[in-house]
Amino acid sequence: MKIFFKLSMLFLFFNYSLSLNHRNPTNYFCKKAAESDPILSYKFCVESLESNPKTQNATLEDLLHISIALTKSNSTTIISSISKLLKQQNLDSYTREALEDCLELYCDAKSELNEAMWDLKKKDYFKANIDVSSAMDSSSTCENGFNEKKGIVSPLSKENYVFFQLTAIVLAFINMLS
Numbered sequence: 001m002k003i004f005f006k007l008s009m010l011f012l013f014f015n016y017s018l019s020l021n022h023r024n025p026t027n028y029f030c031k032k033a034a035e036s037d038p039i040l041s042y043k044f045c046v047e048s049l050e051s052n053p054k055t056q057n058a059t060l061e062d063l064l065h066i067s068i069a070l071t072k073s074n075s076t077t078i079i080s081s082i083s084k085l086l087k088q089q090n091l092d093s094y095t096r097e098a099l100e101d102c103l104e105l106y107c108d109a110k111s112e113l114n115e116a117m118w119d120l121k122k123k124d125y126f127k128a129n130i131d132v133s134s135a136m137d138s139s140s141t142c143e144n145g146f147n148e149k150k151g152i153v154s155p156l157s158k159e160n161y162v163f164f165q166l167t168a169i170v171l172a173f174i175n176m177l178s
Helices: 002-023 025-036 042-050 060-086 093-121 125-147 157-177
Strands: none
Touching (some): 025 042, 025 060, 025 157, 060 125, 093 125, 125 157
């Protein structure tokens, strides 16, 4: 009798856990994404996506479209931040050059994300994966540009990290759908 009771409780708990996941698709799919990529932060994924009320009853495909739009918007914000930094008169030549490289990288990344959005509309997940992967490289290439010279600190470390995480979310969702 005790075994039957324990099995029944385990079954009820399991079903309750499943129903919670399906009530909150963001948690469920972010958990799957984080499990598939050790660099992707589950907490970052949930917090980023839940800022959009459309995620409450979203499908995986909806979350993919929301996350790529969020990533594209983030690239625009970074481009604006870099432009403001480049207006500063007190930049040394190395930092100025690295910022100009980052500006070009993020402009390219924004174009690649636009391409990926078109690819997703056609359900061409293979091409979308390539475009988003290329955009993702912008963040690490930008960061590495500052790290090449000793004593130079990237003014874009936080922005590069956020962009990298956002693209990792998009890639994980693409991989789940393909």
